[in-house]
Structures are given as C-alpha cells and as structure tokens.
Amino acid sequence: MTSLHSPTLVAVAAILMFIMTLMLLAAWRMNPRIAGLKAWTLAFACGLPICLNLLLRDYAPEWLSVVFTQLSTFLLAWLNLAACRRYLNLRRLPHSAGLCTVAMLLLSGLYFTLVQPNQGLRFLTLSTVLGLLFLLSARTMARGGIAHYPARYLYALCCGSHGVFLLLRPWLFHIGNKGLFDSAQMLVVSHLVVIEAIVALVLLGFCVVMLANEQVTLALKQMADRDPLTGAYNRRAFMSMLEKATLYAHRLAFPVSVLLIDLDHFKRINDTWGHQRGDDALRHVVQVAQDCLREGDILGRMGGEEFAIMLPNATQQEAEHIAGRLRQAIEAQPLQYAGATLSLTTSIGVAGWLAPENPDGLLHRADEAMYQAKRQGRNCVVLAPQAV
Numbered sequence: 001m002t003s004l005h006s007p008t009l010v011a012v013a014a015i016l017m018f019i020m021t022l023m024l025l026a027a028w029r030m031n032p033r034i035a036g037l038k039a040w041t042l043a044f045a046c047g048l049p050i051c052l053n054l055l056l057r058d059y060a061p062e063w064l065s066v067v068f069t070q071l072s073t074f075l076l077a078w079l080n081l082a083a084c085r086r087y088l089n090l091r092r093l094p095h096s097a098g099l100c101t102v103a104m105l106l107l108s109g110l111y112f113t114l115v116q117p118n119q120g121l122r123f124l125t126l127s128t129v130l131g132l133l134f135l136l137s138a139r140t141m142a143r144g145g146i147a148h149y150p151a152r153y154l155y156a157l158c159c160g161s162h163g164v165f166l167l168l169r170p171w172l173f174h175i176g177n178k179g180l181f182d183s184a185q186m187l188v189v190s191h192l193v194v195i196e197a198i199v200a201l202v203l204l205g206f207c208v209v210m211l212a213n214e215q216v217t218l219a220l221k222q223m224a225d226r227d228p229l230t231g232a233y234n235r236r237a238f239m240s241m242l243e244k245a246t247l248y249a250h251r252l253a254f255p256v257s258v259l260l261i262d263l264d265h266f267k268r269i270n271d272t273w274g275h276q277r278g279d280d281a282l283r284h285v286v287q288v289a290q291d292c293l294r295e296g297d298i299l300g301r302m303g304g305e306e307f308a309i310m311l312p313n314a315t316q317q318e319a320e321h322i323a324g325r326l327r328q329a330i331e332a333q334p335l336q337y338a339g340a341t342l343s344l345t346t347s348i349g350v351a352g353w354l355a356p357e358n359p360d361g362l363l364h365r366a367d368e369a370m371y372q373a374k375r376q377g378r379n380c381v382v383l384a385p386q387a388v
C-alpha cells in the first residue's frame with residue numbers, strides 16, 4: 001500500500017464523491033417527497049470540497065486549510081444526522097447546537113494551529129466530534145424493526161462502523177507517532193484512513209438509495225392494501241389475510257373469529273351533517289375500534305359504512321365479548337363537531353371459523369348475523385349459528 005500515490009487516491013475519492021452526489025441528486029429529484037434526501041445530497045456534496053482541500057492544502061496557508069477541513073467535514077456529518085432525523089420525521093436539530101459545535105471546532109482548530117500548534121489534538125477533537133455525530137446517526141436510524149425496515153439497519157451499521165473508526169483513528173496515529181510505526185507504515189495508515197472514508201461514504205450513498213427505495217415500496221404497499229379514507233385495510237387485503245389466517249388455523253388448530261360491523265342509519269348522518277362529517281364519522285369509528293383491539297387483530301373496510309375485524313386466536317365466545325366492548329365504546333364516544341354531538345351506533349355480527357369453511361363462507365355467516373342485528377332493532381351484537 002506504500003506504493004499508492006496519495007494525490008491520486010484523493011483524486012479518486014473526489015471523483016467518487018462527485019458521482020455519489022449526482023446519484024443522490026437524481027434520487028432526490030425523482031422522489032422529492034422523501035424527507036431527508038435533500039439533506040443527504042448536500043451532505044455528500046460536502047465530500048468534494050473536502051477532497052479538493054486535501055489536494056490543495058500545500059498551496060494554501062495552514063490555518064485556512066484547517067478552517068476549511070473543520071467546516072466541510074462537520075457539515076457533512078451534521079447534514080447526515082439532520083437527514084436521518086428528517087427521514088424519520090423526528091424533530092429538527094436545534095441550529096444552536098450546530099452553531100456551538102462548529103464554533104468550538106473552529107476555535108480549537110485555530111488554537112492548535114496558530115497559538116499552540118498541536119496536530120494530534122486538533123485531529124483528536126475533529127475525529128471525536130465526527131465519530132459521535134456518525135454514531136448518533138446510526139442510533140437514530142436503527143428503529144422500527146429490522147424485519148420491516150432492513151435498509152435502515154444496514155444504514156445504521158455502515159454509519160456506526162464509520163463512527164467507531166473515526167473515534168479510533170487518532171489513537172492509530174498516536175501509536176504511530178510514539179515510534180511504533182516507521183514512516184512507511186505511517187503512510188499506509190494515512191492511506192487506510194482515506195480508503196476507509198471512501199468505502200464508508202460509497203456504502204452510505206448506496207444505503208441512502210436503498211432507504212429511498214424502501215420508502216417508495218412501503219408507500220406503494222400502503223396504497224395497495226389500505227383504504228385511503230380511514231387507513232383500515234381494504235377488502236382485498238383483508239380477505240387475503242383472512243385466507244392466510246384460516247389456513248394456519250386449519251393446520252395448527254387454533255380458533256379465528258370475524259366481526260362484521262355496520263354503522264346504523266349512516267345515511268341520516270350524511271343527509272343531516274353532510275358527506276364530509278360522514279367521512280369524519282367513518283374515521284372516528286376506525287380510531288375507536290383500533291383502540292379496542294389487540295396487536296394482531298386486523299381491521300378492514302369492506303365498503304361504504306361496513307367494516308370487518310379478524311380476531312386470530314379468539315373463539316366465537318371471546319369474539320362476542322370483544323364485539324360487545326366495541327359496540328359500547330362506539331356508543332359511548334360520539335363524534336364531537338362544532339359544539340354538536342353526532343351519536344353513532346353499530347350493529348355487529350359475530351362468526352367463529354368452522355373448519356374447513358372458506359373465508360367467504362365465514363364472512364357470509366358474520367354478514368347474516370349482522371343483518372339479524374339490524375332486524376332486532378340495531379345497536380346490538382348477534383352471534384352466527386355454530387353449524388354451517
């Protein structure tokens with residue numbers, strides 16, 4: 001590695017940074033709604049001046065080169081952290097924290113250059129700040145569950161490893177300067193530092209593209225599976241999940257039940273209060289229902305003012321209990337609008353899955369029970385007969 005020519009290495013890094021910035025710029029222009037892409041593009045754009053500064057530092061006064069290095073590397077790490085927070089819709093970083101850190105970096109940089117020259121301490125200060133910022137970015141991104149968001153964890157891994165290396169590299173130079181490394185080995189160490197930075201930034205660039213892709217895929221899946229008005233699953237997604245649940249129930253012999261819920265006299269709400277309030281009422285009912293359900297229960301909008309809930313691992317009796325609780329909750333929490341109260345009630349049909357019934361048959365029995373509830377005067381729960 002001693003045969004590597006340092007300026008060539010830095011020039012390669014500059015070309016790579018330029019390509020990565022263009023790649024992110026294209027990703028941002030194509031997906032301007034993905035939060036954080038703009039900040040990531042700007043962060044990578046800082047890579048280019050860092051490389052140029054490394055190439056030209058012999059031709060400029062040392063203090064100017066130090067100021068430039070501190071500023072551009074800090075901006076890269078800070079914008080990276082800001083991008084992570086924007087991507088996850090977290091609160092923005094306070095400008096005061098950024099300004100204080102950069103002022104501290106500039107002052108220490110100038111102090112260790114002009115007042116008490118000490119390259120080691122200058123390098124240690126900068127590396128520590130950058131390392132901590134990258135570790136903070138890694139910690140910010142690692143959330144949501146690796147199964148759901150693998151790109152976030154891959155990004156966190158790359159960011160975290162780079163952060164650890166940044167924290168360790170001053171010690172590497174410290175050991176070398178103590179006389180443990182000869183000048184050839186010190187050259188290898190400095191090449192290693194540049195190569196690690198190139199590899200880390202290229203990997204991070206690809207991870208950002210993966211993050212953008214992950215968000216687009218999730219948004220498309222959301223659009224395909226969810227009802228846009230209420231956010232509940234749509235009929236197709238609900239039926240597909242019910243089918244899977246009945247297959248598992250058949251194989252593993254556990255119960256599955258379904259509630260079919262219809263809002264009572266919903267036409268009156270639309271006619272009296274308008275379609276807009278009708279929509280609010282539908283959203284309100286979904287919210288109340290979600291609050292009553294356990295994790296793993298699936299709520300779907302089957303059409304109009306009709307909803308279905310799948311309760312995996314619940315017998316018909318347990319489902320009847322849950323339906324009663326839900327009916328009461330919806331009745332007890334009317335929709336408040338402009339000082340008025342919109343009372344809402346529901347008729348609920350309950351059916352427990354009977355092997356080897358198919359999902360349509362199960363839903364049909366719940367539907368029959370729901371119509372029975374309507375006939376019985378509404379605002380009540382009716383159980384489907386246990387025999388098909």
Ligand SMILES: Nc1nc2c(ncn2[C@@H]2O[C@H](COP(=O)(O)OP(=O)(O)OP(=O)(O)O)[C@@H](O)[C@H]2O)c(=O)[nH]1
Nearest residue numbers: 262263264265266267268270275276278279304305
């Ligand atoms: N606001 C709003 N209304 C909807 C939506 N989908 C269906 N509806 C209305 O829901 C009403 C359903 O009316 P009906 O089927 O007569 O039932 P109902 O008035 O609830 O009476 P019962 O079911 O017999 O208690 C109709 O007026 C539809 O226009 C929607 O997305 N938003």
